[in-house]
C-alpha cells in the first residue's frame with residue numbers, strides 16, 4: 465500500500481448527537497453545539513456536517529445578528545407554504561413537510577483552526593416547523609486528510 469493510501473485511512477470522523485426541545489415554530493440557533501462538537505473532536509481542519517433526521521424540521525444557515533430576520537423568514541416561509549385544503553396527508557402537517565424540504569435537512573461547513581468558517585452574521589439553525597416536538601440532530605466532524 466502506498467504511503468498516501470495509508471494516510472487517507474487515518475481520517476478521523478466523530479459523530480455527536482444532540483437533543484433539543486422545540487416548543488414552537490422557530491429557528492433555534494445551534495451554532496454553540498456545533499462549535500462544541502468540533503472542540504470535542506479535536507479536529508483543527510476538515511468539514512462538519514449538521515444533519516436533522518426529521519421530516520418536518522430542517523437545518524439552515526442564516527443571520528444571527530438581527531432576530532427580526534428569523535421572524536421574517538418564518539413569516540415568509542409560512543406564506544410560501546400555507547396549509548391547503550387539498551392536502552391529503554392524514555397527519556395534517558403537509559405544510560411542515562413542504563417547509564422542511566424547502567429548507568433542507570443538513571448543512572456542511574468548512575472547519576479551519578478548530579472553528580466552523582461562518583460569516584460574522586451567520587448562525588446555524590435547527591428549524592422547527594411542526595411544534596411542539598422533542599428533536600434530535602447529529603453533528604459529524606471529519607478531519608482533513610494529511611497528504
Ligand code: ZN
Pocket residue numbers: 553555556557558561
Ligand atoms: Zn406528516
